[in-house]
């Protein structure tokens with residue numbers, strides 16, 4: 001058996017050689033027939049002569065071409081319709097950035113959202129921004145957001161559908177003031193003292209953090225460092241910055257009522273100066289940044305706010321309402337708490353000093369109008385109702401009454417809640433808290 005196989009082998013080899021020679025001869029004949037000159041370009045030959053009709057055949061087979069055309073049609077329809085769908089969705093207050101991506105983002109900032117989208121759309125220059133940016137809600141930091149005014153501002157921003165980050169060191173702020181937002185994914189609370197730097201990515205910064213009552217601020221003069229840190233943050237991330245300054249910048253005024261143009265009459269070394277001069281310095285820093293520093297490019301994107309349009313200054317006058325500290329030391333909170341506790345009302349000095357008082361919701365409306373408006377300020381924010389007291393203390397302003405005509409005209413803002421309506425709301429809040437406090441003490 002072995003012998004037979006070995007004898008067949010040369011024959012098989014011969015046969016194979018014969019076949020291959022025939023194949024080569026046939027190919028040579030074909031080449032000659034097509035007139036192709038170079039026998040060394042078989043690839044060119046293959047592309048031009050065979051694969052083109054073959055790929056066309058492939059396309060036409062099994063309706064492949066039809067499927068490709070339908071796919072292209074669906075894709076183009078989606079991209080054409082997408083801008084108009086996004087525009088429709090901006091009527092939803094939660095959807096922020098898209099609106100002016102398609103209207104060119106006017107220079108005016110009737111709403112802050114339009115400003116933010118203005119920059120992104122102009123950067124991409126085609127009216128479309130990445131979906132992650134377009135669908136992001138306006139993100140706002142409120143420093144001192146767990147305090148009296150801050151927490152009411154947070155309520156308004158949350159109700160409007162913004163993402164809100166509260167920074168508070170709880171020196172005078174209380175978790176109870178914002179506890180109703182816990183669990184809401186749009187709300188974050190950070191325990192932090194603004195005298196230390198912090199880095200966050202936000203669109204707006206309402207800077208309220210600073211003890212505002214004489215009994216508190218002398219222990220915690222945060223104005224200068226806190227403001228510097230927040231201005232630095234705003235500049236770095238391209239956010240709009242609103243400083244809540246105070247009527248105290250007018251000191252014991254020689255001009256009455258006080259207009260924003262009045263420079264004030266402040267004792268630089270008195271008991272109140274850490275607050276008064278601190279806020280004056282905070283205003284100076286804010287205006288220096290405003291004049292000198294344009295916000296930088298952020299990650300290569302154009303900054304959201306135009307040059308010279310990223311700071312705001314509000315001068316807050318005497319404000320009252322629910323959530324004021326019970327022992328805040330200020331006249332309205334003192335009188336209400338004293339009356340409820342049936343204690344004697346404390347009247348300082350000769351009691352001839354005057355103030356005007358505004359309900360907290362009016363102030364918050366004014367702050368938001370200022371932040372979202374077109375004017376830098378400063379603006380006096382207060383009502384024009386006045387109350388007279390009897391006695392007095394060191395460096396205590398004898399009279400104070402704001403001229404709010406600038407805010408009325410340029411922010412279209414004016415207070416709505418008269419003392420008669422606002423005070424009972426505050427009294428109700430104080431009564432509940434004082435009763436709870438008393439109950440707590442009784443239980444101990």
Ligand SMILES: O=c1ccn([C@@H]2O[C@H](COP(=O)(O)OP(=O)(O)O[C@H]3OC[C@@H](O)[C@H](O)[C@H]3O)[C@@H](O)[C@H]2O)c(=O)[nH]1
Nearest residue numbers: 212213214246247316317318330331334346347348353
């Ligand atoms: O129990 C009191 C408390 C206060 N007063 C007097 O009432 C007047 C108002 O005092 P408040 O402490 O309520 O408020 P002030 O006007 O001194 O400062 C306030 O106004 C502007 C805000 O920006 C400041 O943060 C805030 O401290 C003062 O003349 C004060 O001496 C009383 O007569 N009795």
